[in-house]
Amino acid sequence: MSAIPQERRVVTAIPGPKSQEIQARRAATVAAGVGSTLPVFAARAEGGILEDVDGNRFIDLGSGIAVTTVGASAEAVVRRASAQLADFTHTCFMVTPYEGYVAVAEQLAALTPGDHAKKSALFNSGAEAVENAVKIARSYTKRQAVVVFDHGYHGRTNLTMALTAKNMPYKEGFGPFAPEVYRVPVAYAYRWPTGPENAGPEAAAQAIDQITKQIGAHNVAAVIIEPVLGEGGFIEPAKGFLPALRQFATENGIVFVADEIQSGFCRTGQWFACEDEGIVPDLITTAKGIAGGLPLSAVTGRAEIMDAAHSGGLGGTYGGNPVACAAALGAIQTMKELDLNAKAKRIEEIMKGRLVALQEKYEVIGDVRGRGGMIAAEFVKPGGKEPNSEITAAIAKACHAAGVLVLTCGTYGNVVRFLPPLVIGEDLLDDALDVFEQALAASV
Structure with a gap:
């Protein structure tokens, strides 16, 4: 009651x-x-x-x-977080690690799409997760360019403002922004000029053409997209768009990043929205629903990509805070049980x-x-x-x-x-x- x-x-x-x-x-x-x-x-x-x-x-x-x-x-979130508060609030995982962080990484490896070996790094906010996904992709590919999409939103830090499409209120007066970020069309079915039935294939063709001609696929480290675009208007890319971009990324050695910060953890009726068209991303960023209200985010992905960054290259004082990790385990437990x-x-x-x-x-x-x-x-x-x-x-x-x-x-x-x-x-x-x-x- x-x-x-x-x-x-x-x-x-x-x-x-x-x-x-x-x-x-x-x-x-x-x-x-x-x-x-x-x-x-x-x-x-x-x-x-x-x-x-x-x-x-x-x-x-x-x-x-x-x-x-x-x-x-939620009961399990409060109970687990309260128990962790009583034990210790912080040690910094980079100084003396703790099991909760590892347990969250294990859950992420089990729940995210794909049966390949996966690893995770934990942070505080969605923007941090996206920014670290870019760092990891650049380290792995030895490339610099990052491709994002019209109507996309990825955060409020300097790099993620550059990745975000909308000026007001996120970018106005805050530049200059990080370089080597390129924006291409997304399959916004309701507003596609030739009709919703054409949006998927036509938008994919336009996006791939722009990447190829304006950037060069061999220069692209990562393609980052929300499987359902959040702040941009809850836009579901028209069918076929995401698979075409996923295939293009695979063929050209580009890291495909699914930004599931708003759409992940049961929000769309699946653990992750990219599952709807069978998309298996190379990296997936999560936050928001992951920890029942406590600040926690993650980058999860193919082990060989996640391991590309040198030791000490990823982290942060509060990243994967033990209380937030306990809350996340409670939230995931609740998602499964209910x-x-x-x-x-x-x-x-x-x-x-x-x-x-x-x-x-x-x-x-x-x-x-x-x-x-x-x-x-x-x-x-x-x-x-x-x-x-x-x-x-x-x-x-x-x-x-x-x-x-x-x-x-x-x-x-x-x-x-x-x-x-x-x-x-x-x-x-x-x-x-x-x-x-x-x-x-x-x-x-």
């Missing part, structure tokens, strides 16, 4: 008086560049509910941006059923897409496909006021994304979708 009742409750204006009081303190001491989607201050969270300091309970359709996949404060892949598929069934029905009723919903618990609706202006960021923002604001936490995304800021904890009750999901429908109806 949940300590927090699993039901939506709005008892004050949003934000309430206590949140407004803390917000005033925040404005005086927290850098303005750190934004927040919803200016309420969390007090407790569990299952599919987030409770703020004023006692309002929000249905959580964001999961802290795909992090609390197993729910906030069969969260099956739960993700059930969430997709419910959400797509409702959203497609709304799409047929409201012209402003141009596309409904995604897999598992990673679903999105793209909003357009009536009569075409012009992005409609205004209605997107209005719907999100109305949902927030009614006690449903939703997030927006997309290169054009016109996508509402749904990332519920995979343990969410179906009654909560239905209630949240009712609120979304009401917000949509009031906004058109």
Whole structure:
């Protein structure tokens, strides 16, 4: 039985008086560049509910941006992390190692695609994982160029800003960026000029042609792609695109990196989204859902590639922190015991059923897409496909006021994304979708 009742409750204006009081303190001491989607201050969270300091309970359709996949404060995560806290909080794996790090690497070797020998290195954030994947690929191939894709997002460090496609808010005013990064088209089916049925083969041909002519395949260390593009709008590359890029990488000695930071760990109804088309990446980056809310990330891949970097070349003071490793083992245990892949598929069934029905009723919903618990609706202006960021923002604001936490995304800021904890009750999901429908109806 949940300590927090699993039901939506709005008892004050949003934000309430206590949140407004803390917000005033925040404005005086927290850098303005750190934004927040919803200016309420969390007090407790569990299952599919987030409770703020004023006692309002929000249905959580964001999961802290795909992090609390197993729910906030999942029992196995709390129990294992608490036990580790009591033993020791830190030694630095590079100074005196500990078993938890090894156990997480073993789980990653078992769960990630492919039956080849695999090794892992652990870090703190998704951006760190991507940056280290580039270091490893360059060390292995002795090449420098890195290929990324339109609408891709890979982080906020200097190198990962260069890899990220969208300027605002991620890159504006922060350059110059790291060199030897090249961007090519992605198979965005809904917006492909010759129609969705052509997007896969045509986008792959264009991307490969640009790589070959503008960079030279023999100069490319790595191709990095999200199997479902997250911040760019929950774009599923059209069928055939990823296999064509995977084959091209194999034929040209290029390290194929699947960035599964947002899409991994049961989020799409499979352990990893690249499994949908049978893609076996050379390296896979993970974070977010890996540790139930504690900071942990990983690069996992072919043993011979992972071993290319010299001893001491990979690491970091907090990388693979023992408490975070304990939490990860608890999160993975929960995913297996509750069969969260099956739960993700059930969430997709419910959400797509409702959203497609709304799409047929409201012209402003141009596309409904995604897999598992990673679903999105793209909003357009009536009569075409012009992005409609205004209605997107209005719907999100109305949902927030009614006690449903939703997030927006997309290169054009016109996508509402749904990332519920995979343990969410179906009654909560239905209630949240009712609120979304009401917000949509009031906004058109």
